[in-house]
Amino acid sequence: MYQITKDAGQQMSRTAVLTVHYNSIEDTKRCADSLSVLRDIPLLVVVDNSSQESNVENALVGYPNLEIIRSGENLGFGRGNNLGIRWILSNTDCEFIFLLNNDAIVKPDTIALLEEAMDAFPEAGIVSPRIVFMENPNLLWYGGGSINWYRGKGKVPGYLGPADTKSARTHREGTFISGCAMFIRRTVLEQVGGFDPRFFMYEEDLELCLRVQKAGWGLRYVAEPKVLHKVQASKREEGDVYLSPRDPRNPSLPFFMYHMTKNRLLNMYMHARGMNALRFLIGFSLFLVMDCVRYALAGRWDALVSASEGFASFVSGRNQVCVTDVEKTFIDT
Known part of the structure; x- marks a missing residue:
């Protein structure tokens, strides 16, 4: 079903980073580069979701602590992540799994701050950093979230607004965390499982959040750590203008x-x-x-x-x- 390219070092940090790659090698390389400068370089697990590109290993050859898993078919976001989660739980003792979109990059202190938040709030099953647009870091993409029951979706206060508002700077509990940057306790995934495999793409993150909360865990937004997100990179070419998924002009x-x-x-x-x-x-x-x-x-x-x-x-x-x-x-x- 899938193939694993073994290349990981023996030293394990508290956190393993998991990203799903699909036909966007420059984005994945940029993501890996942002992780490679951290003081404690985490294990990076890349699920190659049956990309047409064949140079993933060459592009990431300089990353010192790497696993590449080839899915053999396009499993979508949720099942692609499940494949990586399964490997991490079976082959490492890491405390946390950081699900990170491959079109996102982290700041140097992001993972350390997220680990500190997990230590400070043991009741939190998932925490999330502040997420801003890569092309305009002054715009907020995620700054804490809740469930909009009228729409059946996650709601982000201040979305597309200034990234430095009081709300965006405030730590708080929530009911929705975006799958773009989910920092999850190992024990949570062992308890509730991964993403529902019926969700190929969209809303799988909300479903997981609901299931985690039903199991008694909390969700928390942490303002200090930041992630920069290119947004919808798998659906647009480099340099294309970002369009909302709902925009009538959106080809997808x-x-x-x-x-x-x-x-x-x-x-x-x-x-x-x-x-x-x-x-x-x-x-x-x-x-x-x-x-x-x-x-x-x-x-x-x-x-x-x-x-x-x-x-x-x-x-x-x-x-x-x-x-x-x-x-x-x-x-x-």
Whole structure:
């Protein structure tokens, strides 16, 4: 199913960094370069998600503590990470696993500060740094998050606003952490498993957050450590202008609408109860109608077709059993 290229050193830090690579070698190299200058260079596990590129090893040859895992097929974000998590849990004793998008880079003190936060808040199962746009670090991409039950998605106060507001500078608990930079306790993953394999891309991070909280763990945003994120790098070429996934001009809009529709419905079907379920039914229906009108006016009929296909996929697969036991979740089937 997959191939491992063994190249890791024997010295292990407290944290292993895991990133999923897909046809964006310059981004992955930039990410690795930012880790290589840290005082304690962490183990870096790269899952090559069946990229068309064949030079991953050559591009990362200078990194001193490296594992490359070849998936053999494009597993998507969640299952790709599960493959790396499985290897880390089986082959290392690290305390923390830092899930980091390959189009992101860390500041020199980021990992040390996240480790300090975990030590200071033992009830926290996942912590996250402040995330800013790589192309404009003054803009906030993530500064703490909560669940928007009306939309069935994560909500980030101050998103696309100034990155240095009082809210962005404030440590706090939350209910949503972005999969772009998830710093997770090993014991949490051993307890609840990894990402739900039914989520190819989008909303898998929210589902994991909900499951972690149901298991009794907290989520916490830590303001001091920073990550710079290129954003949607796997969906655009170097130098292209960033477009929101929902933008009618986005060439990948059908892909987004399919997975967003299916995964939000599946997520809320599993986790929303009582008033939260009612909020979602009302809000999601309203916003979906608004999206359909917007895309019809823009001539994006392909997006409407994809949304209907996503709904059909949810209906047909909503009652499939997802095994969350750690030994079974990470088996890629």
